[in-house]
Amino acid sequence: MRLIELIDRDATAIGGDTRITGITADSRAVRPGMLFAAVPGTVRDGRDFIPEAVAAGAVAVLAPTGTVVPAGVALVETPEVRGALARMASRFYPKRPGVIAAVTGTNGKSSVVSFTRQIWVRLGLAAASLGTLGYDGPGDLAAPGLTTVDPVALHRLLDQAARAGVGHLAMEASSHGLDQHRLDGIAPVAVAFTNLTHDHLDYHGTIEAYRDAKLKLFAEIAAPAGYAVINADSSHYDHFVRAALKRPLAVIDYGRKARVLRLVSVEPMTGGGLHVAIEYRGQRHEFGLGLTGSFQAHNVLAAMGLAIGCGASPEAVVAALPYLKAVPGRMEQVGTSAAGAPVLVDYAHTPDALETVLKAVRPHAHDRVVTVFGCGGDRDRTKRPAMGKIALREADHAIVTDDNPRSEDPAAIRAEILAAGPGLVEIGDRAAAIDAAIAGLGAGDVLVIAGKGHETGQKIGDRVLPFDDREVARAALHAHGGTVIGGGAA
Ligand SMILES: CC(=O)N[C@H]1[C@@H](OP(=O)(O)OP(=O)(O)OC[C@H]2O[C@@H](n3ccc(=O)[nH]c3=O)[C@H](O)[C@@H]2O)O[C@H](CO)[C@@H](O)[C@@H]1O[C@H](C)C(=O)N[C@@H](C)C(=O)N[C@H](CCC(=O)O)C(=O)O
Ligand SMILES: Nc1ncnc2c1ncn2[C@@H]1O[C@H](COP(=O)(O)OP(=O)(O)OP(=O)(O)O)[C@@H](O)[C@H]1O
Ligand SMILES: N[C@H](CCC[C@H](N)C(=O)O)C(=O)O
Numbered sequence: 395m396r397l398i399e400l401i402d403r404d405a406t407a408i409g410g411d412t413r414i415t416g417i418t419a420d421s422r423a424v425r426p427g428m429l430f431a432a433v434p435g436t437v438r439d440g441r442d443f444i445p446e447a448v449a450a451g452a453v454a455v456l457a458p459t460g461t462v463v464p465a466g467v468a469l470v471e472t473p474e475v476r477g478a479l480a481r482m483a484s485r486f487y488p489k490r491p492g493v494i495a496a497v498t499g500t501n502g503k504s505s506v507v508s509f510t511r512q513i514w515v516r517l518g519l520a521a522a523s524l525g526t527l528g529y530d531g532p533g534d535l536a537a538p539g540l541t542t543v544d545p546v547a548l549h550r551l552l553d554q555a556a557r558a559g560v561g562h563l564a565m566e567a568s569s570h571g572l573d574q575h576r577l578d579g580i581a582p583v584a585v586a587f588t589n590l591t592h593d594h595l596d597y598h599g600t601i602e603a604y605r606d607a608k609l610k611l612f613a614e615i616a617a618p619a620g621y622a623v624i625n626a627d628s629s630h631y632d633h634f635v636r637a638a639l640k641r642p643l644a645v646i647d648y649g650r651k652a653r654v655l656r657l658v659s660v661e662p663m664t665g666g667g668l669h670v671a672i673e674y675r676g677q678r679h680e681f682g683l684g685l686t687g688s689f690q691a692h693n694v695l696a697a698m699g700l701a702i703g704c705g706a707s708p709e710a711v712v713a714a715l716p717y718l719k720a721v722p723g724r725m726e727q728v729g730t731s732a733a734g735a736p737v738l739v740d741y742a743h744t745p746d747a748l749e750t751v752l753k754a755v756r757p758h759a760h761d762r763v764v765t766v767f768g769c770g771g772d773r774d775r776t777k778r779p780a781m782g783k784i785a786l787r788e789a790d791h792a793i794v795t796d797d798n799p800r801s802e803d804p805a806a807i808r809a810e811i812l813a814a815g816p817g818l819v820e821i822g823d824r825a826a827a828i829d830a831a832i833a834g835l836g837a838g839d840v841l842v843i844a845g846k847g848h849e850t851g852q853k854i855g856d857r858v859l860p861f862d863d864r865e866v867a868r869a870a871l872h873a874h875g876g877t878v879i880g881g882g883a884a
């Protein structure tokens with residue numbers, strides 16, 4: 395493809411006829427004939443790597459206005475490199491599923507995109523989801539590790555998904571991704587907002603800046619005249635509705651306070667699952683869900699709103715809901731202790747998520763709610779004492795352990811959690827913490843192992859050691875005479 399075909403209409407290029415064989419923002423990935431996007435980043439400045447990229451064969455550079463490049467190299471100058479890069483990537487990889495839905499919010503995104511995909515599949519559509527759990531859908535496509543991947547990888551994936559026959563795709567829009575223009579040029583037909591609570595303040599600085607990043611999905615990214623699915627029970631509801639109406643997007647609000655998709659009641663059923671009553675535009679529907687935790691009703695309604703916004707009939711969507719399967723590592727029961735206590739693995743890694751899941755299991759505990767949790771390193775430190783306080787308040791027995799320490803000292807992370815107050819038990823080694831919790835479970839207890847969910851590695855320093863809470867918990871259940879659900883042959 396020629397450079398001129400890739401750039402924005404109002405942009406100018408020196409060397410517009412140059413043939414481009416690929417695009418990357420990483421000098422280490424440059425191959426001969428590629429365009430290198432020099433992104434001023436959060437840690438490094440991509441402009442410093444232009445000589446390296448050119449030496450590796452880059453024939454064109456996309457860079458901030460005023461950048462000088464070696465003679466003979468084509469140049470596109472732009473005031474905002476990340477957005478321009480995303481739009482170029484969308485032209486380089488032109489195919490994408492005809493219907494894209496995107497979800498933002500502090501918690502629930504992975505759950506909502508999975509439920510949306512499952513609803514579509516039940517309706518007979520070729521559907522996929524993309525996010526923290528990677529790509530799930532037709533074609534054997536691999537997604538890099540982030541919740542919202544970089545724009546080049548994203549557009550390559552969307553192109554591959556479309557070529558694999560995917561017509562409907564639900565994707566997660568993280569606040570980092572929105573802030574860094576990873577989604578520019580996607581134009582989802584329907585967008586959803588789940589909730590906004592404490593997370594990532596290390597990156598965004600304030601809750602208002604964090605909200606503004608999420609609002610971008612509604613104010614800028616969504617396709618004009620699309621649908622906005624908004625949680626009416628969030629205290630940030632008005633901001634999202636205002637942004638949607640400005641575009642304008644048609645609003646489908648959901649939740650207990652909603653007008654369009656109203657949650658009437660959600661009750662845990664004896665023997666597991668939930669019974670849910672809703673009203674969609676005044677029409678009542680009741681259905682069962684094979685999911686644990688009443689908060690799941692909100693995620694299911696968000697998925698329902700997206701499916702309806704993308705053209706499905708409400709009746710067909712309701713009929714699909716009883717078939718929804720739990721998302722891996724989200725309230726996933728991995729077994730039962732010798733004394734009969736359920737053991738759940740969950741991905742709660744924010745204060746609100748931890749509070750939500752501990753409250754959600756309370757009705758199932760005739761005796762104690764027990765939890766094992768930690769906090770990730772190189773992430774918002776202010777979450778740590780907040781999560782400690784919640785564990786003290788909502789659990790009867792809480793063990794503080796390591797999550798992914800990354801570059802930080804694990805003991806120092808634990809100390810910041812333990813500062814919440816006396817009563818928390820410290821066991822740094824995560825496997826030992828899980829084992830101790832399971833060994834100590836009595837009849838009537840419920841254990842929630844929180845924070846790592848589906849993850850299969852523990853990031854310590856620069857290394858990723860194999861670690862899966864579900865496998866570790868199953869091994870402990872075996873060792874202590876419990877029974878396991880799922881997993882390998884062990
Ligand atoms: C803090 C952050 O979000 N960083 C992301 C960001 O990096 P950056 O652009 O700021 O990169 P940088 O390290 O400053 O480098 C600047 C530029 O120099 C380039 N470079 C650098 C070195 C070199 O040798 N050559 C070279 O060309 C880099 O490729 C980059 O283009 O953009 C990169 C490309 O999109 C991301 O891979 C990277 O994610 C890092 C790995 C990360 O850990 N991100 C996390 C925090 C994240 O994004 N999480 C969200 C939220 C999850 C949630 O919902 O809770 C997610 O979407 O997963
Ligand atoms: N609607 C909700 N409200 C509050 N907490 C929730 C909700 N849905 C899920 N959670 C909690 O948040 C955890 C993460 O859920 P999920 O993976 O769906 O969220 P996410 O937004 O994709 O997270 P991430 O930011 O890591 O991508 C769950 O394991 C559960 O503890
Ligand atoms: N998307 C989240 C995941 C956190 C998972 C938790 N296990 C941790 O490592 O903090 C983040 O990158 O902040």
Ligand SMILES: [Mg+2]
Nearest residue numbers: 503504526541
């Ligand atoms: Mg996610």
